[in-house]
Amino acid sequence: MSAVAAFATAQPTPADAPATLGIALTTQLAGQSALLPAGVLALLVSLHRAVEPERQRRLQARRERQAFFDGGGLPDFRTDTAAIRNDDWRVAAIPEALQDRRVEITGPTDPKMVINALNSGAKVFMADFEDSTAPAWRNLLAGQQALIGAVRGDLTHTGPSVDGKPGKQYALRPLAEQAVLIVRPRGWHLDEKHVRIDGQPLAGGLFDAAVFAFHNARTLMCRQRGPYFYLPKLQSMEEAALWETALSHIEGMLGLPHGQIKVTVLIETLPAVFEMDEILHALRDRIVGLNCGRWDYIFSYIKTFRKHADKVLPERGQVTMTQPFLKAYSELLIQTCHRRGAHAMGGMAAQIPINHDAAANEQAMARVRADKLREVTAGHDGTWVAHPALIPVAQAIFDAHMPGPNQHAVLRRDVRVGRDELIAAPTGTITRAGFEGNVEVCVRYLAAWLDGNGCVPIHHLMEDAATAEISRSQLWQWLHVPGQHLDDGTAIDLPLLDATLAALPAKLGDSSALPGGARIEEAIGLLAELSRRDELTDFLTLPAYDRLA
Missing domain, CATH: 1.20.1220.12 (Malate synthase, domain III)
Incomplete structure (x- = not known):
């Protein structure tokens, strides 16, 4: 049985070993010790102690800001960071492997998904430990093991047998034919309850990022493919700066050059859209772009204005990217990124092919094509899809309208977006x-x-x-x-x-x-x-x- 299968099927046993270095693992699964050796545990302890106090301050700042919104306050651009927004500066050079990201596919970290996504023909695969993964301990360990196998190049998967016949075999294509791997760790708000350091739960995102980097960073660096991360749910430049602290700490502990780890940040909270310049600046040595995380952004709009009677959104199906407040968000992100030399990534197409109804499937694909045409003509440098069948649909649109690897020359100086445009509630x-x-x-x-x-x-x-x-x-x-x-x-x-x-x-x-x-x-x-x-x-x-x- 492979380590991945062991993680998926083994039953938890009591963690009766004494805590080492101030760290305690509250659950033990078969194969766990090989994935979490002493070196990983030492890295997690050091990282937690360097980051946790500020993480708690940032989470408290979120609560205080939400209380301000609940009292009738409105988000706005910060006055104390005007100099960052007004000054001319650019982010560090983007690696060759990340220059062309016209179509990215996202999904969870199980072996079949990882193999299919890397083989899919997309430019990038975002392996998701956050919104697409239920963080059961077995899932997290199996996901990390699958990514180790993917980076190593020997990840395989056997599907279930059918009518007594052997299951389908899945294996990776050669590296040159694979999508570039980017890992999304969990956001700052999520704990990892199975790992306690000095009596406190470890931040889930630190576990995801550190374990992946420990096992894969050297190999990826030698291949000029990373390690790369997508950072979710940020609400402020200070939260971005905390990731800078964490990633610099990982680089130092693993002997990596500063800035070796590259990141893309999802702008998927309403407060963050007012600090895009500041977030880019806080991560300027390693950030390569921002992404329109549209679904979480809509959720954040609802949460931010949860007590504002004049900002109640209509039903979800009516809240599309053509709504003025979402159009403003998308175009401001493009303008901001291209001014700073960073990618402006578009959002997710969540449609799945409707194989049993050709007419309904064509209607769904038409919506995808219209959405991707809107993105590429607005100036986005790439887009997301959730299903491999959507990759050629999205790629055809971007190939037709984006002949180069990106659109950084599209500066969108015509965009004039202020606070009111970003918070205007749609009718419906x-x-x-x-x-x-x-x-x-x-x-x-x-x-x-x-x-x-x-x-x-x-x-x-x-x-x-x-x-x-x-x-x-x-x-x-x-x-x-x-x-x-x-x-x-x-x-x-x-x-x-x-x-x-x-x-x-x-x-x-x-x-x-x-x-x-x-x-x-x-x-x-x-x-x-x-x-x-x-x-x-x-x-x-x-x-x-x-x-x-």
Whole structure:
């Protein structure tokens, strides 16, 4: 049995060994000691002690800023950093391997996904420990082991046998034919409860980044392919500076040159869009671009304005990138990045091919083509897709309109975006189908997540934590901001939610065929509980994490 299979099937055993170097692993799985040897543990201890006090200060600053918004305050550009925005400076040179990123595919870190994504024909594969991975301990260890095998070049996977016939074999293509690997660690808000240092949980993102770098950095550096990371959920330049501290510390501990680790930052929170110059500046020795993380950005808009009656968004399907506040966000990101010599990456196309309905599939692909055409003509340097079948669709659009490796020369001096454009709420409606759709997506995703699956196809869209968060936070806001109604006049209240939840199991039918189907009732109960709370829970994955092994 491979180490990956061992992580996936072994049962936890009590961690009765004494803590070493101030570190304790609360769960033990087969194969764990080889992945987390003494050198990794020493790196984690050193990194935690260097970063944790400031991480806690940054998380407290988030709470204080949200209290300001809850009291009626509005986000805006900072006065104390005007000099950074006004001065002329550029980020460090972008490595050759990252010059052309016209199509990137994203997904979780299981071996089959890693192999298929690296072989997919995309320029980049973002291996995701955050929104696409339920952070059960076995998933995290198996994901790290899969990435070690991918970097080493010997990762394989055997599919399940069918009718007594051997399962399909998966193997990597030669390196020159593979996508460039970028790893997304978890955000600052997420703990890794299985690793405690000096009695405190380690930051989940530090575990993800440090373990990957320890095992793979030297090989990637020799190949001029990294290591590279995507940094999620930042809200300020100080949080970016904290990643600079952490990554510089990893480089120092592993004997890497300063700036060897390169990063792309997702602009997926509303506060961060007002500090894009500052975030680029804080990471200027290693950052290569910013990305329009559109789904989390919509979630952040809802969360930021959760108590603002004049900023309640319509149902999710009506909040598209053509809405003025999202168009402003996208174009300001392009302008900011290209002024500083950085990539401006576009957002995710979450569609999945509809193989049984050619007409519906063509409609879905037409939406993808229109979205990618909007991105490339606006000046984006690349885009994301969630399914391999969308790669040729997106690439054809970018190839036709972006003959070079990127569009840094498109400076978008015509863009004039201020605070009001970035926070303007779109008009729209909340239909009964939209309300019920939010309930279904949230319950089905949460059930799958609790069962260990962080990336779930629902109604021909690839749903991850970000899209589930839109659904969950919209439900809370519609229920708690007075005066919200469906477009047929029905009041949005707890009886409506309860009735929708009660009807859902019958609507879903045989739940055994659904990812996490055995946990549907648990997911319904958790959504009902979170929706009733007086305050919007910051992240769905925080209370749900307590239920993961």
